[in-house]
Amino acid sequence: MMKGKRILIIDDDRFLIKLMHRLLSQEGYDVLTACHGKDAIKILSKETVDFIVVDLMMPEMDGIEFLYWLRQEAKLTLPTLVQTGMVKASIESQVMAAGATALIYKPIKSADLIAKIKEMELAL
Numbered sequence: 065m066m067k068g069k070r071i072l073i074i075d076d077d078r079f080l081i082k083l084m085h086r087l088l089s090q091e092g093y094d095v096l097t098a099c100h101g102k103d104a105i106k107i108l109s110k111e112t113v114d115f116i117v118v119d120l121m122m123p124e125m126d127g128i129e130f131l132y133w134l135r136q137e138a139k140l141t142l143p144t145l146v147q148t149g150m151v152k153a154s155i156e157s158q159v160m161a162a163g164a165t166a167l168i169y170k171p172i173k174s175a176d177l178i179a180k181i182k183e184m185e186l187a188l
Contacts, residue, residue, distance in 0.1 A: 101125025
């Protein structure tokens with residue numbers, strides 16, 4: 065694995081952000097964080113990242129709205145992993161139609177998160 069790939073984590077759960085930040089930093093990733101989609105847009109206007117991990121349910125701008133912005137307005141093709149606690153048949157088709165690269169369900173196991181990100185990294 066190439067070290068130093070940058071990941072942007074977007075989630076309104078500060079505890080989860082801290083856990084993912086620690087885990088991904090230990091894996092050698094450079095981690096940036098945002099607490100909602102609008103915050104992430106500000107970060108992406110100044111920084112470049114290799115991957116995005118975004119929560120589906122957030123205040124201000126949810127994961128679907130963020131994906132539409134990312135794909136339609138910003139025209140960015142960054143690999144994007146959507147995480148959600150909502151387990152409904154329609155969720156996967158919704159997030160994939162909005163432009164997600166992959167979907168992972170909460171509660172997320174550390175090994176599963178790392179595996180999904182490595183999978184996206186191989187596809188680059």
